[in-house]
Amino acid sequence: MASRAPFSAQVVLASPSIEDNEEALAAFRALGFKTGPTVGGGFSIEGPAGAFRDAFGMSLRRAADGRVHSGRRQGPLSSLPVSALPASLRSLVRHVLFTEPPAFGPGTVP
Secondary structure: OHHHOOEEEEEEEOOOOHHHHHHHHHHHHHOOOEEOOOEOOEEEEEEOHHHHHHHHOOOEEEOOOOOEEEOOOOOEOOEOOHHHOOHHHHOOEEEEEOOOOOOOOOOOOO
16 A cells, blocks of 8 residues: 555765764664665665654655655655754754655656
């Protein structure tokens, strides 16, 4: 069922420090997210809508086009409010971003 599909986002770290990276990975895991490998200055997080709601204070929904929307705002979200994260994690994270769905594939070519 699509409504139960997990959401994923890209975490951009404030510092390239290995220690900060490990601390951020552990903190997101403790919040109920699966984390991907570190690439460049960040990593991916994946989890159910409830984990995102609890961590970021926003209810999420996926539109038919695959974009992520908030229950409170019109239009797709490109990022989440880092200010809602616990203070110890907030200092480690610069941005949490959603990747735009691909603009190719079935249904996109006339």
